[in-house]
Amino acid sequence: MIKKETILALAQERIDELKRNLFIVDLSISASNVIHLEIDSETSSVSIDDCIRVSRNIEHNLDREEQDFELSVSSAGIDKPLRVWKQYPKNVGRSLKIKTTDGRKLEGKLLKVETQFIEMGFEETITVEGKKKKEKVNQLVQLDFDHIQEAKIVVSFK
Numbered sequence: 184m185i186k187k188e189t190i191l192a193l194a195q196e197r198i199d200e201l202k203r204n205l206f207i208v209d210l211s212i213s214a215s216n217v218i219h220l221e222i223d224s225e226t227s228s229v230s231i232d233d234c235i236r237v238s239r240n241i242e243h244n245l246d247r248e249e250q251d252f253e254l255s256v257s258s259a260g261i262d263k264p265l266r267v268w269k270q271y272p273k274n275v276g277r278s279l280k281i282k283t284t285d286g287r288k289l290e291g292k293l294l295k296v297e298t299q300f301i302e303m304g305f306e307e308t309i310t311v312e313g314k315k316k317k318e319k320v321n322q323l324v325q326l327d328f329d330h331i332q333e334a335k336i337v338v339s340f341k
Contacts, residue, residue, distance in 0.1 A: 185216050185250055190241060194220055194256075197240035205233060206269050208259045216252035221259045225269055229258035265334045271296040278337035279303065284330050290337065291324070300327045 190210060198205045204225040211219045222229055222237060238256040245252060265271060265279075274293055281289045281303070291305025302325050308317045 184214065185212055185218065185245065185252055187212055189245075190218060190220065193241045193244050194222070194237050197237045198222070201233065201236060203227075203233060205229065205237075206267070208267055208270065216250060218252055218254045220254075220256045221263075222256065223259040223267075223270055225273055234258065261336055261338060263335075265336070268296075268298075268328065271301060271334075274336060278339065280335045280337055281326065281331055282333045283326065284332050289324065289326075291322075294323070300325050301331075302326075 187210060190212065191207065194207055194210075198207070204227070205222050206225065208221040208223050209219075210221075218241070220237070220241070222233065224233075234256045238254055241256070242254055259266075259270065265274070271293065275296060277293055278290065279293050283289070289303060289305060291303040293301060294304050295302035302323060304321060304323050306319050307322050308319050311318050311320075
């Protein structure tokens with residue numbers, strides 16, 4: 184079986200050479216050597232060319248005569264959850280849907296990212312004491328990363 188460390192080292196070697204603020208989001212290798220690597224960028228989108236270059240560096244440094252494998256290198260994708268801390272800063276200002284480890288579901292704008300937590304702003308309709316009508320109130324919540332089960336970008340075409 185192909186080792187994860189080998190793939191990570193080969194991918195990181197090319198990522199460092201490209202100098203495009205790329206980073207590895209996820210790597211999986213199945214028992215039958217199906218390798219899937221996901222990359223993202225701290226500052227921009229990941230191009231097809233970025234994926235090709237990382238893929239070629241891995242492929243050219245592995246011996247198919249020794250072990251056959253299937254390789255796929257792709258961008259993390261806007262439809263997938265944010266999985267590593269480096270994905271959060273470039274999404275400040277975007278709306279996120281978050282599931283917390285205690286079962287809460289929040290949707291709001293990502294306002295701030297720190298090393299241990301994020302801050303989100305959202306509107307909530309609540310009953311204000313002394314008034315008959317419910318009012319929309321802006322709320323601010325701080326969530327530690329270890330309390331976030333899943334965070335997804337809300338795609339809007341407005």
